[in-house]
Amino acid sequence: MNNSKKKELLDWIKSIVVAFVFVVAMRTFIFSPISVDGASMMPTYEDGDRVIVNKISKQISGIERFDVIVFEAPIGKDYIKRVIGLPGDHVAYKDDTLYINDEPLEEPYLDLYKEQLPDNGSLTQDFTLQSLTGYSTIPEGYLFVLGDNRSNSIDSRFPSVGLVPMEKVLGIANVRFYPFDSLGIVK
Template sequence: MSEKKKKNETWEWMKALLIAFGLAAIIRVFLFTPIVVDGVSMMPTLENGDRMIVNKIGYTVGKPDRFDIVVFHAPEQKDYIKRVIGLPGDEVEYRDDILYINGEPQSEPYLDQYKAEITDGPLTEDFTLEEKIQSKTVPEGHVFVMGDNRRKSKDSRHIGAVPIEEIIGSTSIVFWPIKDMGIVK
């Protein structure tokens, strides 16, 4: 093989690798990124160590929906995974282990397993939004989030309403461990 042909082939391989790395970087920065669940605040829906895919483009074109599982930058310079409970303008209240949004009771089937296992009181303590964030409604441009493991979750009850611009994206796909692979709701 001639020297010129070898250099040309090497250059072609280098270009292909640069393009591949560039595309991977663009996808990770702008579209999707992996995240590891750290802690028990979203059990039983998500387990400590679950690896998930975060969809970063969903909220650049849309807004969070109630009960979406989102990843956001928390005040502690850490990313949290929680569930959206209250949207901007919503009145949120918990009474007798039932979620009320704007006075209407809401079904939370993702909590059924934990509620069935608990015998020493409610899973979620009674509270009003005013008691937790000193506002009757979720402020504009914010969401109220909670972990599914209500007794062991640091969420909007402690850190306040989350600015929508702090949300990295939504997540619903577990890709590891293989036994837990799938879509969570």
Template structure:
């Protein structure tokens, strides 16, 4: 009887430690989410399942073109691409990105741009000053845009605006479903 109680206690300890370990990983390191909506198409499709690397934003700096998940003002999780970093001046003109006056390529937009067949721009013209009261992005803030620019609530929307670093949950660069697209995403 004593041996059975000891064995039961050992199993309970293993189960409790496993639960603490799983909760710790989900809370502090990785978290699965489901993409909801078309704002990141074709990079991420509605219903894709991805892993958010929470530790990535603390171990390394957030960089231009990183895909991140952040807490939107309405408490939903949004997934977008970082376009502007702290200290940057951002401008779009003639469907081209200019950062601090230098034109940058956005190869991840080529599929969406070609789908327009020359009828209009994917990203309408704007300057940072038109979106905010700033000529440069403030410290610890980021300008984020969806890859599907025609169907994205992002920093161009006053309800979203610039995203504070502490709103960012983590980087989203691992797709786990659909299985035929499993792997790293850029």
């Protein structure tokens, strides 16, 4: 092999290694794709939707109430849920209304489900944070999360998930890239 071919081959190898390192760094530190598994976030996310988990936004802007996050669940897989309660919050549900620190809050992402309820039924059963976790307010470093499909979601209401430690949060999931007809930013 002559020197010019060796140099060209070496340049290709360098380019491939740099591209590989770049992709690994992007997936590790900035974003990664995940597939939604199950119906717990319907209608916001459907089973099989593909979303981008933005890992950097949780460090830059922080996690806010109603963000959809992906976190490492204690049962060995990643979950996607909506942040309802932040550290210091008292969370309660009464008569299908969310109360944060005794103030009622609107949840427009649930409107579609509430419209479909027969006989003005209840989408979310009554509870208080204390009745579920033993805490009157969410401790520092933890989040309270719920799935949008309240009747079909394993979330902070269940001891197997409970309050989510901030260090288990992988990132915010607000971009759907598949199916293509639903491509875009999700609120």
